[in-house]
Amino acid sequence: MKKIYTLVTILAASFAANAQTLLNTNGSLETWPTANVEPAGWYLTSKLTAGEVERGDTNSQDGTYHLIVKGHTASTGNNTATLQDIVVLPNETYTVSYYYKSDAGANYKHWIQFRDGANPSQNITVTGNPAQPSANLPIASTWTLETVTFTTPANTAALRVGFRNYQGASVYIDNVKVYQGTLSTKENNIEGLSIFPNPANDVLNITSNSTADKNVQLFDLTGKKVLDVTTVSQINVSTLKAGIYVAKINEAGKTATRKVIIK
Numbered sequence: 590m591k592k593i594y595t596l597v598t599i600l601a602a603s604f605a606a607n608a609q610t611l612l613n614t615n616g617s618l619e620t621w622p623t624a625n626v627e628p629a630g631w632y633l634t635s636k637l638t639a640g641e642v643e644r645g646d647t648n649s650q651d652g653t654y655h656l657i658v659k660g661h662t663a664s665t666g667n668n669t670a671t672l673q674d675i676v677v678l679p680n681e682t683y684t685v686s687y688y689y690k691s692d693a694g695a696n697y698k699h700w701i702q703f704r705d706g707a708n709p710s711q712n713i714t715v716t717g718n719p720a721q722p723s724a725n726l727p728i729a730s731t732w733t734l735e736t737v738t739f740t741t742p743a744n745t746a747a748l749r750v751g752f753r754n755y756q757g758a759s760v761y762i763d764n765v766k767v768y769q770g771t772l773s774t775k776e777n778n779i780e781g782l783s784i785f786p787n788p789a790n791d792v793l794n795i796t797s798n799s800t801a802d803k804n805v806q807l808f809d810l811t812g813k814k815v816l817d818v819t820t821v822s823q824i825n826v827s828t829l830k831a832g833i834y835v836a837k838i839n840e841a842g843k844t845a846t847r848k849v850i851i852k
Contacts, residue, residue, distance in 0.1 A: 610768070610769070611766055611767070611768065612675050612677075612683075612767040612768060612769065613630060613672050613673075613675055613750070613765065613766065613767040614629060614630035614673075615628055615629045615630035615631065616630070616672070616687070616764060616765035616766050616767070617651050617652050617654075617763065617764050617765075617848070618631075618644075618649075618652075618654040618655055618656055618763065619652045619653060619654060619848075621644055621654045624643070624644040625637055628644075630672060630673055631656075631670065631671065631672055631673060632670075632671045632672070632673055633670055636668065636669070636670060640659070641658070641659055641661075641668040641670075642656060642657060642658050642659065642668065642670050643657045643659070644656070644657070645657045645761060648785060649763055649787065650688040650690075650732040650763035650764055650783065651688070651763055651764040651784075651787070651847055651848060652787060652848055652850065653787070653788065653850070655761055655762060655763035656670055656752075656761070656762040656763065657759055657760075657761055657762075658670050658697070658752055658753075658754040658759065658760050658761075658762065659754065659759050660694070660695060660696070660754055660755070660756055660757040660758050660759060660760075661754060661755050661756050661757075662756075663756075664756065666755075667753045667754060667755045668753070668754045669700070669751045669752065669753045669754075670751065670752045670762065671749050671750060671751040671752070672749070672750040672751075672765065672767070674704060674747040674748065674749050675747060675748045675749075675750070675767055676746065676747050677741055677745060677746070677747060677748050677769070678741065678745070678769075679706070679741050679742065679743050679744055679745040679746075680740065680741060680742075680743055680745075681740065681741050681769060682738060682739070682740050682769070682770055682771060683738070683739060683740075683741060683748065683767065683768065683769055683770070684736060684737070684738045684739075684767070684768045684769075684770065684771050685699070685701060685720075685736070685737050685750055685765070685766070685767050685768075686734065686735065686736040686737075686765075686766045686768075687699070687734075687735055687752075687762060687763070687764060687765040687766065688732045688733065688734055688735070688762070688763045688764045689726070689729060689732070689733060689735055689752075689760060689761060689762055689763075690729045690730060690731055690732050690733060690760070690761045691726075691728050691729050691730075691758065691759070691760040691761065692728075692757075692758035692759050692760070693728060693730075693758060694728075694757040694758040695728060695754060695757045695758040695759060695760045696725050696754065696755035696756055696757045697725055697726055697752070697753065697754045697755070697760040698722050698724070698725045698726055698753055699720075699722070699726075699735065699737065699750070699751065699752055699753070700720075700721055700751045700752070700753045701720035701721065701737070701739070701748055701749070701750050701751065702721075702748070702749040702751065703715065703720075703741055703742055703745040703747075703748065704745065704746050704747040704748070704749060705744055705745070705746065706744050706745065706746030707744060709746060709747070712749075713742050713744060713745060715742055718739055718740075718742075719737050719738070719739050720737060720739040722737075725755070731781055731783060732761075732763070732781070732782075732783050733781065734780070734782075738771050748767065750765065750767060779797050779799075779838060779840050779843045779844075779845045780797060780798040780799070781796070781797045781798035781799075782795075782796075782797045782838065782845055782847075783795075783796050783797070784836065784847050784849065787849055787850060788850035788851065788852045789826055789849065789850070789851055789852065790826075790827070790851075790852050791825065791826065791827040792823055792824070792825060792826065792827075793823070793824050793826050793849065794822060794823050795820065795822060795823065795824065795836075795838060796822050797840060799840060799841065800821060801821075801840055801841045802819050802820065802821055802840070803819065803820055803821065803822075803838050803839065803840045804817070804818075804819045804838070804839040804840075805817075805818055805819070805820060805824055805836060805837070805838050806836070806837045807826075807829070807834045807835070807836050807837075807849065808834060808835045808836075808837070809832065809834055815829060815834070816829065826849075826851055829851045830851070831851050831852055832850075832851060833848060833849070833850055833851075834848075834849045834850075834851060835847070835848060835849070836848075836849045
């Protein structure tokens with residue numbers, strides 16, 4: 590299965606005009622076979638045990654699974670889910686992108702820590718760095734792309750990318766990506782893009798914040814194009830064989846790629 594997802598990642602990356610190397614693993618959370626066991630690429634064991642996070646398997650942004658971070662029940666503190674530490678260089682630019690949505694009343698922000706090369710168990714204190722925003726993110730009732738670009742402080746040896754939910758309702762996280770440098774301006778910036786159901790049987794809905802036509806191309810794992818249609822919101826996939834595909838969506842000059850599963 591890991592080989593299949595690696596092929597999907599390679600195919601999707603080949604469509605980006607300025608493809609970059611993905612630094613994290615399992616940001617899509619598709620390698621999460623047992624709900625109460627920490628998935629690869631994440632630090633979640635204690636959080637799962639405490640009931641602070643859980644696996645979501647309905648209406649994911651991409652694929653089958655996503656992460657649910659519940660609202661913190663105490664008057665202070667937060668519930669935090671984090672990626673495993675990512676080795677990086679000091680004084681370099683990095684970008685983290687991910688999708689989130691939140692229930693009304695959630696108090697949520699991402700929180701990216703810089704691990705000290707001289708003392709790996711310690712974090713470097715920063716002020717005014719966008720990796721650690723002062724304000725919570727807006728409530729998002731639909732999957733919303735969030736992208737943050739920042740520079741690592743001197744002596745940084747690793748990043749710990751976290752998602753903090755304070756008192757209130759739940760927040761949902763999916764499709765987390767960490768890159769060195771900045772993202773292509775045209776890749777993954779179709780606002781409000783959502784593909785469902787995924788997995789699909791007969792019909793695949795492809796919606797966004799815009800009502801403009803979308804050109805949708807589907808590619809199998811060999812890179813062969815198996816579908817090329819233009820639609821506003823829906824395509825028929827009933828004639829496709831069961832399996833994993835890469836969808837390339839173009840809308841008003843913007844491009845995004847997604848993994849699609851046909852049952």
